[in-house]
Amino acid sequence: MEDNDNDDDGDGNSAGNGEEDGDNDSDDEKDDEREDIGESSTPGRQRQRRAQPSWLKAAFTRVLIECNLRGNRSQPYLYSKGTFWCKPPAAYFCLGAEPTTPTSLYRPRFFVWDPQSLYKQLSCPACGQVLIRHSAISRAGQVIGFESSFWLTGYRYHCRHCHHVKPRKQSATWRSWDRRILAALPAQLASEFPAHLSHRNGMSKPLFAWMRSCFQNGMRAKQFSDAIRVQHLLRYDTLHLQYLDRVAMDSWMGKQYKLFLKFDGTSDEGFNGFVPSSQWFRDIYDNFIEDHRAEFNQHMGKLTGEICAIDHSHKITEHVAKVNGERVFNGLLTVTNEFGEIRSCNLAATKAQTQFELALTRMRESLEFYGHNQPEFFYTDGMADKSFLESSFPSLRRGITPIEKYGHLKPFVLPSDVQILVRNKISSINTALSTIIAKIPIQDEPNLVIGYDFEWNIAISENGKHERGEIAVVQITYEKRVYILQVNTVVYSEYGR
Ligand SMILES: [Zn+2]
DSSP, X not given: OOOOOOOOOSSGGGGGGGGSOTTHHXXXXXXXXXXXXXXXXXXXXXXXXXXXXXXXXXXXXXXXHHHHSBOGGGOBHHHHTTOXXXXXXXXXXXXXXXXXXXXXXXXXXXXXXXXXXXXXXXXXXXXXXXXXXXXXXXXXXXXXXXXXXXXXXXXXXXXXXXXXXXXXXXXXEEEXXXXXXXHHSOHHHHTTOOXXXXXXXXXEHHHHXXXXXXXXXXXXXXXXXXXXXXXXXXXHHHHHHHHHHHHHHHGGGTOOOOOOOOTTOOSTTSOOXXXXXXXXXXXXXXXXXXXXXXXXXXXXXXXXXXXXXXXEEOSXXXXXXXXXXXXXXXXXXXXXXXXXXXXXXXXXXXXXXXXHHXXXXXXXXXXXXXTOXXXXXXXXXXXXXXXXXXXXXXXXXXXXXXXXXXXXXXXXXXXXXXXXXXXXXXXXXXXXXXXXXTTOOOTTSOOOOEEEEEEEEEEEOTTSOEEEEEEEEEEXXXXXXXXXXXXXXXXXXXXXX
8 A cells, every 4th residue: 555645635625525534535545556547347356456666656756746736726737837748857867867776767757637627617427516626546557658658647536416336435536537537528628638548557549549550451469569569678778778878987986786677577676667468459459449339330331332242251250259169150241332341241140141131221221311322233252142132222123124044934823723732741751652653654654754842951060050951841743733741740750850
């Protein structure tokens, strides 16, 4: 636990604190040590976080003291200089100070986020009443940047009208970087917040934007994480070199200097360098995409689709998580438009067309909704899609005369004297077939003509593929009789399969 003395804001706003019991402040500080900097975690997942090194805590305390010197309209003095950033001097100027130590070169950057001091109407996300500043958050939040991390300094805002979820606590406080607080700010102010927050850390917005470009251009999370690590190491190495060069100047004096510790050394004087795993970068990207799903869908829904191409892919579904070893999705259906833009993208459990029908119906509706023309052409590598596409998009049939081989013939109608006989028992099936077998011609007699067809059940194999199963129905047409032999009932009932 940190020993913190920043409970007093040093301004008139502390009046509201009177409503709280004495434990409150220390409870909030425990939360700061324990909880995530982003969304609050579920109680069961709370873990004590690793203690921050003293050089960071000392720098953080200096920032807090500076921020408690409130200037105009009780804003942090920093803001009167037109910045949210508390930046350290350049490494060169740190080198001059005596005694030169590695920690003097670490020079953490801080971002001071107290939006309530700039926007006094900031209201409680829960009840809409005006919030007041309560205390500084006792632990700086780490945000990963291009070549180094920076640290968030924030405040807790207090609502006098809401009660905390924990029964012992009398009132609710909100962190200034809580996404609900950010959402309640005017966009011009909220846009200044420099990070995307995950559960435990954050990522700077420029780095995040760069990650999106990298992912969109084929770089994978692992390579991205490695590349960012290289950038961080490069900055560390430069500092190391500057330190050694400074030390070398005095070496003739026989002075002793401290060792410049390793990049990821976690001792109290260690550099404590940290670059998250590829999974962390991937998660923060995925969360962003999920948060903006509605916008992406709307953007896709506004695109045109006059000349389309439809394609089924089965590669991506191999990488989608399996449930009990079974693949959940079998294929991905993608429709692209005349500009090569994705117009529809849907995962489906089977290759059956009904799986995609809804996606295509929605596409037709959105084209109509945004006043676009309906599709005129569809490219596909499976002609089996033809009738399904035509039923989803009636515009495809407009002005088309189908060229079919027997198009001029009238549809066939079963003559009224033809009997349809359904058989589903071994004996009746055998009787039906024996009447035909009896007519099998011996040599030199006219040929026997019968029509037949089969229907199958669908079976799902062990690897999740849909295959043709047992024969279920046999249709045999002979003379004026159509036999429908339901052999599946025989197979299941009489052979117990
Ligand atoms: Zn409230």
